[in-house]
Amino acid sequence: MQPLKRFLKPIDATFGEYGSLIVDLLNPSSTAARDSDLTHVMCLFDTDTLLGEAFFDPAKGPNQGDIFLDALDAFCARHSEKTVVTNTFYASTARPSNFNDVLSEGTVRSLEATLNRRLVEVARMRPNLLIVDIEFLFRHYGERQLISSAFWYVGRIRYTTLMFRVFGDLIRQAIAAYNNKARKLLVLDLDNTLWGGVLGEVGPRGVELSEEGRGACFRDFQRAIKALKQSGTLLAICSKNNLEDVLEVFEQNSMMILSRDDFSCIQVNWQPKPENILDIATTLNISPDSFVFIDDDPVERAIVAKALPEIVTPDFPERLETLREWFIQNVVRPHFGKYRISNEDLQKTEQYKANESRRRFAADFDLDGFLSQLEIRCDIRVNDPSSVLRAAQLTQKTNQFNLTTQRYDIPDITKYIADPNRALIVLDYSDRFGSEGIVALSMLEIAEGRISNFLMSCRVIGRKIEDQLLDRVLELFRENGLSKVFAEFVPTAKNQVVKSFYERHGFTLIAEHEERRTYEREI
Amino acid sequence: MTDRADQIISVVSEALEVPPDTLSRDSSMDTVLQWDSLAHLNICLLFEERFNLQLDMEEIAQATSVDALLQLLASRENNEPR
Numbered sequence: 092m093q094p095l096k097r098f099l100k101p102i103d104a105t106f107g108e109y110g111s112l113i114v115d116l117l118n119p120s121s122t123a124a125r126d127s128d129l130t131h132v133m134c135l136f137d138t139d140t141l142l143g144e145a146f147f148d149p150a151k152g153p154n155q156g157d158i159f160l161d162a163l164d165a166f167c168a169r170h171s172e173k174t175v176v177t178n179t180f181y182a183s184t185a186r187p188s189n190f191n192d193v194l195s196e197g198t199v200r201s202l203e204a205t206l207n208r209r210l211v212e213v214a215r216m217r218p219n220l221l222i223v224d225i226e227f228l229f230r231h232y233g234e235r236q237l238i239s240s241a242f243w244y245v246g247r248i249r250y251t252t253l254m255f256r257v258f259g260d261l262i263r264q265a266i267a268a269y270n271n272k273a274r275k276l277l278v279l280d281l282d283n284t285l286w287g288g289v290l291g292e293v294g295p296r297g298v299e300l301s302e303e304g305r306g307a308c309f310r311d312f313q314r315a316i317k318a319l320k321q322s323g324t325l326l327a328i329c330s331k332n333n334l335e336d337v338l339e340v341f342e343q344n345s346m347m348i349l350s351r352d353d354f355s356c357i358q359v360n361w362q363p364k365p366e367n368i369l370d371i372a373t374t375l376n377i378s379p380d381s382f383v384f385i386d387d388d389p390v391e392r393a394i395v396a397k398a399l400p401e402i403v404t405p406d407f408p409e410r411l412e413t414l415r416e417w418f419i420q421n422v423v424r425p426h427f428g429k430y431r432i433s434n435e436d437l438q439k440t441e442q443y444k445a446n447e448s449r450r451r452f453a454a455d456f457d458l459d460g461f462l463s464q465l466e467i468r469c470d471i472r473v474n475d476p477s478s479v480l481r482a483a484q485l486t487q488k489t490n491q492f493n494l495t496t497q498r499y500d501i502p503d504i505t506k507y508i509a510d511p512n513r514a515l516i517v518l519d520y521s522d523r524f525g526s527e528g529i530v531a532l533s534m535l536e537i538a539e540g541r542i543s544n545f546l547m548s549c550r551v552i553g554r555k556i557e558d559q560l561l562d563r564v565l566e567l568f569r570e571n572g573l574s575k576v577f578a579e580f581v582p583t584a585k586n587q588v589v590k591s592f593y594e595r596h597g598f599t600l601i602a603e604h605e606e607r608r609t610y611e612r613e614i
Numbered sequence: 615m616t617d618r619a620d621q622i623i624s625v626v627s628e629a630l631e632v633p634p635d636t637l638s639r640d641s642s643m644d645t646v647l648q649w650d651s652l653a654h655l656n657i658c659l660l661f662e663e664r665f666n667l668q669l670d671m672e673e674i675a676q677a678t679s680v681d682a683l684l685q686l687l688a689s690r691e692n693n694e695p696r
Contacts, residue, residue: 094656097629239659245674246655252663 092135094248098259102266104133108491109247112136113155114553116162117458121553124170131266132170134163134177137249138225138238139185142202143524147186149202153523156180156206158464160213165456167217174269175217176262178225180206183234221430223265228257260425268428274403275377276355277319277427278368280386281330281337284407285313285349290332295339300346308411313348315415315423320353324427325375327356329367329384334359364391365398383426462554469556470519471563474508478517481529485546490585492557493546494578494592497534512538514567518560520551527551533564537571542578545592552588561596565614573614580608622683625664629656642679654678665690 093106105122107115112134115121123132141159144152167175182199192198214220229237237254250258267273282289286309287299299306300313320326326349330337337359341351351357356374358367364386372379380401386392392404403426408417472478479501486499499507508515518531531547542564547557568576578593594600598610619639626641627634630648643649649657658674661683667690669677677683 093652094659097656239662239668241669241671241674242655242659245671246651248655248659252659255659256663 092137094250094252095135095255095259098255099262102131102263105129108549108552110550111553113159113162113461114458116159116166117456117461118553119458124166127172129173131174131176132166133262134159134166134175136178138181138183138229140249141180142182142199145202146182146199149199150197154202154206155524156202157209158461160206160209161456162461163210163220164213164217167213167220171217171219174219174221174266176221176223176266177210178223179210181226181229183229183238185234185238221265221269223262225258225261228254228261232257264424264428265430268430273324273428274383274426275381276325276327276371276375276383277316277422278327278329278371278382278384278402279316280388280391281328281332281359283387284385285309285316285328286340286347287411290336290340295336295343298340298344300344302346305411306346308414310346310348311415312418315418317348317353319423319427320349322429325355325377326353327358327371327375328354329358329364329371329386331361331364332359364395368395368399368402383422385422458553465522465524465554467520467522467554467556469559470521471516471560472519473514473516473567475515475517476505476508478515478529478532479504479508482515482517482532485529485532485548486544489546489548490583491549491588492552493583493586494542494589495544495581496583496586497544507534512536516560516563516567518547518556520556531557531560533560535564535567537568537573540568540573540576542576545578557592558596565612569614575611575613578610578612580610581606582608618687619680619684621664622661622680622687625660626657626680626683629653629660637680639680639684642681644679649678657683 096104096106107122111121115123116134118124123129136159139146141155143154145154146152163175163177180203182203186199188199189195192200194201194204210222214222232253237251237257238249239251242248242251279285282291282298287305288297290298300309301307302310316326328337334357337357338351341347356371358371360367364384368379368382368384372382378401379399382399382401383403383405384392384395385405385407386395387407389406392406395402396404405421408414483499483501483504486497486504490496504515507513514535514537516533516535517529520527520530527548527550530551532544533542533546534544535541536543545557545561545564547560565576578598580590580593582590593610593612596612598612600608601611602609620634623634623637623639623641626646626649627637630646630653632646632648637646641649643654655674658669658677661677662669665687669686673686677686
């Protein structure tokens, strides 16, 4: 998700480690939980990721969706002062499916729907949780434009730049809507805006407004405006026309969707539009900074924008057939976006009750609870030749949880494990959601009693498995007859996360230089 | 060709958030401090969008300098789109 950073501006976002979403929600010392200056916490996850193996077979594979929702619920309850932003679950089409795979039982689509329903339930209980619907983006742009397999396999980045761009827009719009930043009033021109043609020339029945062709574009535009009005936005008219002509259109043209009563204020005269708009503001007692003005004439828009810069004056589309879509995408979503969880009906209230016990559990859900649910298994192996390739890779790629940041290539590691005075210990991680393979290792100078390298992939930070690896390291020294071990920390720009690792594990600092700290511990 | 080089420098500068005048045709992952592996993915993502093309895994792994990106772009412009 890190490429999203640029597209969230002006929001200044800090990103957690890859794959640490659930742990960060549950760990009281994560930045998200600890930093009281953070007003918003975003819990965003890629399509498919939390579905795990269930993505291919919901009947067999476990998925992390429910655990994520428990963690999210618990975090929202503990941090009611923060606004928590999350996205909906979305299962991509990259899986075998049946042609009738709509919402039948046991399909990925039904799993996705179940998780999303639970997400909405959590949001009903936790008013500080804001949901961003990413399915909207996939419907609008399509997966092929938004998902990138090459970047996924090269660097675990699921999305294209287009996706990061529109996702960033969507998040900003949703936050604005959630904070009730929506504008209040839509001011509309008439000729060639609300209908086609010039009323003064063609008369009230001659304007273009019909069920097909150009007239239908205007009629659908009116339908969209009507829907906006019904969701609580006020409408006004600002047009250079004769008032009697305009009123005749409302009375006589049966193709009009909008009626006179839909408009809170009608300013039809030959005065400059900025004056009329100020009159509307005075009449309705609404500040012009919550107005949006739609007019097909760029000159009128420029005059209004110059006189009243606080008003939004979006460019009118050049192609008439895009009028409704333009209105939804460029006017309604950015300026009149609303955020609201639909009203609960009786039946749903019953559903809540059924889920009461689950919620109570969730509020008590913490990191230890999560870790025990994960059923973590660590297979720790010493000098295993099959681990050479992955071990070399880990020493090359790991920057954060890396105590000495020594890089090795494959021949180095092969030689290392052949040396009787040395040992390579690797940790192979799996849990009920699957196997991560080798994620941590330590390299030991047995004869010197020294830990020369200790590192762990950031994908598993926060799961306390480093303790198991260190226990095995110390045990191996003991088996070799040592009573004291030495260890080193070499600070870099990126490994501050482990700067007190050895102190926390019972080691004592015995020497400190700028580029190296040396520790010892009795065993 | 120079125009193209400037466009690529502008992509790199935007992705790395460094001023374009600190970059040149010789800039690469080895010479620019901010151009680490994650930043490289950001550069490639932006490159794809700016020039409306899709990179494959090999290309992402290899195009780690302004010059390599320039050559990649030239090869795409001379060939059939993939």
